[in-house]
Amino acid sequence: MGKLKVLIVDDEHLIRNLIRMRIDWESQGLIIVGEASNAHEAMDMVDELRPDIIFTDIYMPYINGIEFSGKVLEKYPDIKIVVVTGHDEFEYAQQSIKIGISDFILKPIHASDLLHVTAKLTQKIYEERTRNQELERLKKDLERNFPYLREKFLYQWLEGALSKEEIHEKAEYFKLPVFFSGGTYQIAVIEISPISEKQTEEQLILLGMECRNKIETFYKDDSRVMIIPDTRNQMVIISFSQTTHLVSDCESIQATLLKSYKCLVNIGIGRRRDKMQEAHLGYQEACRAIHYKAFVGHNQVVCFEDIVDNREEYYRSNPELLQQLQFCISVGSSERATEILEQIFNVSFSGVSQFRMAAMDVITECQRAAMEQQIEDEQAQNAETLVSILTADNLPELMNILERYVLYVCQTIHSKFQTKEGNLISQVKEYLENHMSDPQVGLASTAAAFFISPGHLGRLMKKETGQTFVEYLTHVRMKRAENLLKTTDLKGYEVGEQVGIPDPHYFSVLFKKTTGRSMNEYRNGK
Structure with missing residues (x-):
């Protein structure tokens, strides 16, 4: 330049x-x-x-x-x-x-x-x-990332994050005519996992890529079928085809993958839908069908409608309550999480299998919260809980198991937060000690240095120090200024520059306001 x-x-x-x-x-x-x-x-x-x-x-x-x-x-x-x-x-x-x-x-x-x-x-x-x-x-x-953005739109659609108008607008932008065909669609979710836990991260990524290629090859001549990955490392098949039988397709795909690779392949299929804004329901159904592997074993193709007895009133997920539950667990709020757990189970179940399905929803939210917070030892506890659920034959026993598990995850996350927050504030204090001479240091820049939001850092500083961020930074600067006045011959404006306040007048006013004395009075011991 x-x-x-x-x-x-x-x-x-x-x-x-x-x-x-x-x-x-x-x-x-x-x-x-x-x-x-x-x-x-x-x-x-x-x-x-x-x-x-x-x-x-x-x-x-x-x-x-x-x-x-x-x-x-x-x-x-x-x-x-x-x-x-x-x-x-x-x-x-x-x-x-x-x-x-x-x-x-x-x-x-x-x-x-x-x-x-x-x-x-x-x-x-x-x-x-x-x-x-x-x-x-x-x-x-x-321009280069157009395919990725198209996948992102499809995933947002599956998550139910878009209005009807947004769905049509984005479908038109990404040139997806199947969204306007007026027919029905069906969603399947494929979970591919290694047989051995000893596989490296690179091997897992390659396995996922190879399996996706196989699935895309299977549907290469059908423009009415789309394949995308979701955030859980699962492959999602969205079929707008009215002639294809998705269950048969999934069975063929599963057989091909099991023959080609050493892996476990679990597939869940949701019910057919005719309204575009209901995709999240079909996606949730497919995911829940996969969770049924805890009862039927691995390498199964499970249709959601098959695990629901249509002759009886069956359990329906409450996404809003489950989302609230995950949030409370994620922030370590044990009491509120227990209350929501009771609300989730405050329904009439037609049998043991029904409240086991509800339990799987709860465990899934616990798993998500634990994964987000990187709770390493949660998996062993989760395995024990799954075994207990499979053997529980009554709701009180199941509720007791789930409540203990939810409280365990909440308390583990809460303990981690307390340790993390204490360590963070110690690091922030050290950072301010080392960078106070920079006039640009403030709440926003400090928060950015530690990759957290300014609001969150401000609340933590108030909680840990009893002072606002600005009050604490000013306190640190004035303490350094007092020390410099006692131990050096620096002039007032030079002291101000040393502590990150280059405006001599503002520094002089702030010093007197903080200490009750002017710099000359302080230096002369008056």
Whole structure:
């Protein structure tokens, strides 16, 4: 990126010359490409030279600096404009903020002010250009990632995250005519897992890729069938075909995969649907059918309608309650999780198999919460719970097993949170001690450094220290300032710079407000 171009506009030759001679522009990565004595002349130069930064006086003949700035920014919004103003004009100059003026410089003009403004604007221009280049790159990435985005839409559709209007809009964008055919569709989910636990992550990824290729090859001539992976490393088949028998297809696919690879293949199939906004129900049914492997064993093709006795009232999942349950477990809220568990089972079951299905839903949510929080020893406990469920023959016994399991996962996650939060705040405190001299350090930048949200960090700081983030940072800075005043001969403004408060006046006011004494009084022991 070449040198940035600067235009100086002022009706006084001495002021223009002063601005030009005050600093070494080229060493700042800048070059003065022109000077103008009035706005008319300057406007022509702007059109011709397209400067990156303009320094302009307020009072000039014909058109004042603020009107001139407005015309420039309306035509070239990327240009940065600095208004040169006196103290008596400053209130008037502040009005120009509304039209997008980048900064102000007060007369008399000091080299330090010029350097500060040019450095800030140069960085901002480079950041904007980098961002624009990044946007162009992202546009190209969008074209390359079109197939992935199409899969993402299909998954959102399966999750029930889209309205009817959004489904039709996105289906049209991704050129999926089957969504408008008016027929029915059916969803199957294929879970592929290794026989041996000794397989490496790379081997598992290759197994998934190879199996997907087999499935796609099976349907290569049928444009009414789509295959996508979901977030659980399962393959989802969405069939809009009215002539294909999905159960037979899945049995053939399963036989092919078992013959080709050393793996376990469990397939669940949901019921046919005719409304596009009900895809999440068919997907949930297929996933629940897969969970039935706990009762029928591995390498089975299970249809949801086969595990439901249509002659009796059967258990229906309550997605809202299950989502609430997972959330409460994820945040370690034992009491609330137990209450929701009772609500889930507050229905009339037609038999043991029905409340076992409800139990599988609960265990699935526990597993998800444990996986999200990376609870390593949960799997052994989960296996024991599954065995207990298979042997339980009454609801009170099952409820007791589930409640113990839910409480176990909640308490494990809660303990991990407490340890993690304590460690995090210790790290944040150390970070602030090491970076307090940076004026840019704040809640947002610190949160970004630890990959958490500013709101979450603020709440943790208040909980752990009894102070807000700003209060704690100010306390740390003032303690360092007190130490520097006691142990060094640094001047007041130098102490302020050392603790990340470069504005001498603000630092002086803040120090006195915090300690009750001025810096001189503090240093002299008064």
